[in-house]
Amino acid sequence: MNVTNHNLPGVANFAVTAAAFEGGLAIFALSLGWAMDSPPMASFQWSWMDLGWGMIATLPPLALLGMCLFPPWEPLRRILRLLNESILPLFRECGIFEIAVIAFLAGLGEEMLFRPIVQDGVSRWIGGPYGPAIGLCVAAVIFGLLHGLTVAYAILAGVIGLYLGGIWLLSGNLLVPITAHALYDFLAIVVLLRMEKPLVIEKNDE
Numbered sequence: 001m002n003v004t005n006h007n008l009p010g011v012a013n014f015a016v017t018a019a020a021f022e023g024g025l026a027i028f029a030l031s032l033g034w035a036m037d038s039p040p041m042a043s044f045q046w047s048w049m050d051l052g053w054g055m056i057a058t059l060p061p062l063a064l065l066g067m068c069l070f071p072p073w074e075p076l077r078r079i080l081r082l083l084n085e086s087i088l089p090l091f092r093e094c095g096i097f098e099i100a101v102i103a104f105l106a107g108l109g110e111e112m113l114f115r116p117i118v119q120d121g122v123s124r125w126i127g128g129p130y131g132p133a134i135g136l137c138v139a140a141v142i143f144g145l146l147h148g149l150t151v152a153y154a155i156l157a158g159v160i161g162l163y164l165g166g167i168w169l170l171s172g173n174l175l176v177p178i179t180a181h182a183l184y185d186f187l188a189i190v191v192l193l194r195m196e197k198p199l200v201i202e203k204n205d206e
Contacts, residue, residue, distance in 0.1 A: 014090050015098040022102060025109030032117050038124075040116040044174040054179025057167050061160055061184045068156075069195065075152035082149055083192060091189055099189050107182025114139045114161065115168045115177060136165045160184075 033040040068076050091099060123135030144158025164177040171177075 015094055015102065018090075018102045019098075019105050022105035022109045026105070026112050029109065029112035029117050032113075036117070036121065038116060038121065040112040041174065043116055043120075043168075043172060044178075047173065047175065050171060050173045050175045051179055053167075053171060054176040055183060057176060057180040058183045058187065060163065061180070062187060064156070064159075065184075065188055065191070073152075075150065078150055079153050079156075082153075087149075088189075088192055091193060096190075100186055103186035103189065104182045106185050107178045107180075110143075111164065111168075111174060111178045111181050114143055115165060115174055118142060119165050119168070132169060136162065136169065139165050 029040045068079070071077055071080070094102075119135045119139035121135070122138045123131040125131075126134045140158050140161035143161030143164075144154045144156075147157035148154035164181055167180065168174060168177045
């Protein structure tokens with residue numbers, strides 16, 4: 001991966017814009033939590049053990065990513081082509097630190113918004129024994145739709161959202177999905193940038 005070259009047009013702007021957007025989601029979640037009298041960080045507790053669980057929880061999404069790197073299914077091929085043509089070029093001149101900051105803010109902002117605000121908000125609104133399950137599903141669907149670069153990508157993102165919401169329910173600590181989300185984003189970007197062979201295959205398939 002190249003060291004960041006801020007002389008290239010748009011590189012620094014992308015890193016700043018991406019970080020500002022993801023960080024803005026955290027501020028938006030805090031604002032919604034204040035309005036709803038439901039602080040999004042209420043379920044956050046620092047714990048080395050839960051940090052470790054969050055890191056371990058990154059393994060299933062990474063395995064899913066590995067399955068998608070050599071896909072026989074055309075919708076997955078389209079996802080890789082889209083990433084190679086539209087998304088990865090934005091990161092190719094970013095440094096490791098910049099990618100890490102963007103990934104951390106993505107994990108923090110998106111999990112603050114989707115878990116305590118959307119997922120728990122729907123759960124409390126529905127109430128009863130089915131509230132948590134409905135809240136989990138609604139948050140996963142919205143998460144998938146907002147990541148809908150393609151239909152297949154939206155489905156995969158929805159599955160990841162379902163997984164992240166599930167580990168939040170199981171752990172009771174927002175630190176776990178934040179860690180899993182941020183670490184997965186970081187590793188996925190680094191892996192895709194370094195593994196050019198699958199992406200070259202996608203180009204040759206056209």
